[in-house]
Amino acid sequence: MQCGRPLRQHREPSFPCWPLLGVSPRVEIVRLTSQRSGNAPSYPSPLESQTPASASAQRTKRSLADASKLWPAGVITISLDLRDQKSTALVLDALREWAHNTPALQFRVVRGRKGDIRISDDAGLKGNWSMLGTDAKKVALNKPTMHLDRNDDSKTFRAVVLHELGHALGLLHEHQNPEHDINWNKEAVYKAYTGGDISKELVYSQILELPVGEELLVTSYDRESVMHYEVSDDLTDDARGVEANNWLSDGDKAIARKLYSLTR
Template identity: 40%
Template structure:
């Protein structure tokens, strides 16, 4: 079984506050529909995308070693080529994105849900460390959540042929996850109100799927790169202006 600690969904305590934060930040979060041909995994009843030209400040809450900070920064910056957002890392603990590294989990709020978290509290958790095989993958994945992307294995069209008893047992033994947590994080599709982009098994947002947990019928490796479809979605919601006054919505 994969040795990377799974990224677990962070529950929102106040769905109304989540909705208001999304719409106040970017009114288009309620208007993205299948009319565009590109509504997405980022959407539940509403999307949680930042305003396309938003400047996101990012800070660390627990003063990690400089080497860890720099490694996390390096991989977060990899997303910058595909979005019109700008990023800066600040020492102020009231940044928009607040990372906690003294933790036992890898997780992040989805997009604008970060605005519902009290000042000084973490919006992202990174347990992985440089030197671990999947450190870069974890950082790319968690910041994908911060941009508004959900877990791709929960796409309604994924139809992964899980052997559920094997999954319950494996995740309990390896990660101490109970049945409720496994159901939420692995088996419960995103309940989209709109048409979505095609299922992308190559997405950086996809859980690895071990062949033994599908009785040999299906497998997805640990994806280590931002996929073409990830880039396309990022460029659509955060279009990059080009010199002639247009925008680049597809990488």
């Protein structure tokens, strides 16, 4: 199952220092000195509602987390196949934010295309998306399990990485939490997102659909979750949207610690 993140754009932030090493003992940086050849072109800001055509066929109903997709305690190798040092630095920074809250996991980060979670910004692929948790094991070893659209807006890019890493750890969309209090204007939602490669069915599955299933872990609704889409006022009947969330909320941290506790 793949999850994507259709968001409207964030504001430009300051860029974190590189490299940020030693922030967490659970992140091991390996062979990040090798560089890919070639100069990467410039790319516009991503339309994050884009996902591969195969995504809709793999979707299942969702909530905050799917307990059946959690990684076992231990080391997860994460490979980075990214265009430049800046993108790599932002991914590492986002990864450390999650690492502080997943005590049962250790992230071993390598450059290249061999890992349990394989992150790519290949310009030949579309959209920001990730396989859900251990569904990454179902992907051919020569294919990425997560894709990030290239983006020179550091704050937007880092927020997207946080969101997609959440999916890679088994977390699902918070705006689809059955306890949400969003008064969706469904007609406006479909009008805003449907078009091109984005079908009405995909919009429904990513935004409006509510979860069912025995393996779903549902917690109290968290409007500040990084797993929540930004919702503009015009997409609701009461003009009460949800601002973009660029950092892990207290709720995100709490659920990550619960899912990946040392005692689970």
